[in-house]
Amino acid sequence: MPRLRKEEGTHELIDFYFATGNEHKLEEAKAALSPHKINVIKLDGAEKLEIQHTNLEEIARAALSLIVTKTGDKLVFVEDSGLFVHELNGFPGPYSSFVFETIGTEGILKLMKDAKNRKAEFRSSVSLGTKGMILGTFSSVTEGMLTAEAKGENGFGFDPIFVPMWTNKTFGQMQLKEKTVYSHRAKALLKTALWYLDASKNKTLQENAIHVTSQSQAKERNVAARKASKKSSC
Ligand code: IMP
Numbered sequence: 202m203p204r205l206r207k208e209e210g211t212h213e214l215i216d217f218y219f220a221t222g223n224e225h226k227l228e229e230a231k232a233a234l235s236p237h238k239i240n241v242i243k244l245d246g247a248e249k250l251e252i253q254h255t256n257l258e259e260i261a262r263a264a265l266s267l268i269v270t271k272t273g274d275k276l277v278f279v280e281d282s283g284l285f286v287h288e289l290n291g292f293p294g295p296y297s298s299f300v301f302e303t304i305g306t307e308g309i310l311k312l313m314k315d316a317k318n319r320k321a322e323f324r325s326s327v328s329l330g331t332k333g334m335i336l337g338t339f340s341s342v343t344e345g346m347l348t349a350e351a352k353g354e355n356g357f358g359f360d361p362i363f364v365p366m367w368t369n370k371t372f373g374q375m376q377l378k379e380k381t382v383y384s385h386r387a388k389a390l391l392k393t394a395l396w397y398l399d400a401s402k403n404k405t406l407q408e409n410a411i412h413v414t415s416q417s418q419a420k421e422r423n424v425a426a427r428k429a430s431k432k433s434s435c
Contacts, residue, residue, distance in 0.1 A: 213238060214238050214239070214240045215238065215239050215240065215276070215397075216239075216240050216242055216275070216276065217230075217234065217239050217240070217241050217242070217276050217277075217278055217329075217394075218241075218242050218243075218244040218272065218275045218276060218277045218278070219241050219242070219243055219244060219277075219278055219279075219280070220244045220264070220265070220268050220277055220278070220279050221243065221244075221279075221280065223357070225356060225357040225358075226280060226357075226386065227241065227243055228377060229377065229380065229381065229384060229386050229387065230280070230386070230390055232377050232378065232381045232387070233381050233384070233386070233387035233390045233391060234390055234391075234394055237391070237394050237395075237398070239394050244268070244272065244275070244277055251264060251281075251298075252264070253295075254295060255294070255295055256295070257281045257282065257283060257295060257324055257325070257326040257340065258281075258326040258328070258338045258340055260281040260295060260326070261279050261280065261281040261326040261327060261328035261338055262328045262335055262338055262411070264279040264281070264328070265277065265278070265279040265328040265329075265330050265335055266330075266335060266411075266413040268330075269330040269331065269332070269333050269334060269335065269413060270333050270413055270414065272331070273332065274331055274332050275331065276329065276330075276331045276397075277329070277330055277331060278327055278328060278329040278330070278393065279327070279328050280325060280326070280327045280328075280386060280389070280390070281295075281325070281326050282297070282323060282324060282325040282326070282385060282386060283295050283296070283297035283298075283323070283324055284297050284309075284321060284322075284323055284358075284359045284363065285321060285322050285323075285324060286309070286313070286320075286321045286347065287318055287320040287321060287322075288313060288316040288317075288318045288319070288320075289312060289313075293309070294324075297358070297359070301358050301359065306351050306359055306361055306362045307351075309347070309359065309362060310347070310348075310349070310350065310351070310362060313347055319346045319347045319348075320344070320345075320346060320347075321344075321345060321346065321347050321363060322342050322343060322344045322345065322385075323342070323343045323345070323359075323363065323384075323385040323386075324340065324341070324342050324385055325340065325341055325342075325384075325385040325386040325388070325389040325390075326338060326339070326340040326389060327339050327340075327386075327389045327390055327392075327393045329393050329397060330410075330413075333412060333413050333414050334407065334410040334411065334412055334413065335410065335411040335413065336397075336400075336406055336407065336409075336410050337393070337396055337397075337400075337409065339389050339392040339393045339396060340389055340392075341385050341386075341388035341389035341392060342385055343365050343366075343383055343384060343385040343388065344365070344366050345363050345364050345365040345366050346363075346364050346366075347362050347363060347364075348361075348362050348363070348364060348371055350362075351371075351373070352370075352371045352373055352374055353370070353371045353372070353373025353374030353375070354373060355372070355373050355374065355375060355376065355377075355380075356372050356373050356375070356380060359372075360372035360373040360380075361373030361374075365383040365384075366383075367383075368383065372384070
């Protein structure tokens with residue numbers, strides 16, 4: 202199952218296929234995992250399908266379950282993320298992508314105009330699988346503050362209005378290497394990679410695997426997850 206490649210005589214590289222349409226996320230994943238000898242490759246033709254759910258891990262698992270039945274023995278992962286603003290009770294959270302496309306950073310800054318509490322956090326969940334199985338899902342958080350105005354041209358999404366803890370720069374003012382030090386995504390990916398390396402060494406990769414043998418089973422699983430989410434939010 203693991204794809205190990207010998208390169209330059211000494212390095213063993215493992216290929217992880219990333220199902221994403223977001224080139225920024227792809228570059229961030231490459232930067233986060235290449236020091237750990239993991240080669241991130243964009244999975245062609247698999248745009249991420251997103252279900253509505255309040256839990257990022259469930260969204261990532263649902264998206265992955267629709268992919269792992271079609272990708273053979275490739276190691277594939279999906280990442281879901283969002284910005285959670287404390288003053289707004291966690292909004293936009295799982296709706297971050299839609300909120301960014303509609304009201305954007307300016308819209309969030311307007312909602313936060315008179316807010317005293319500017320604490321916010323980025324969350325990321327990564328789900329990894331292969332051969333019709335979801336092997337594991339790992340999450341991370343980066344806490345920080347929202348700025349009063351957008352700063353910096355780098356990155357994507359809400360990067361220009363978020364200053365991670367222990368710095369005074371927005372993600373938008375950081376180069377990729379610096380963002381990787383603080384990023385929720387880099388941390389979730391690192392957890393995933395370290396778990397994978399450990400579990401593959403100990404032959405425990407499938408210990409908690411969720412089996413998704415067909416597309417219809419994946420869809421059924423997602424409908425059930427959505428129903429459970431609606432019940433718990435009632
Ligand atoms: P999704 O994970 O594709 O659902 O997208 C989540 C949305 O959250 C993105 O479209 C961005 O607007 C926002 N977001 C997630 N991670 C980041 C980040 O690292 N920087 C800036 N915005 C982010």
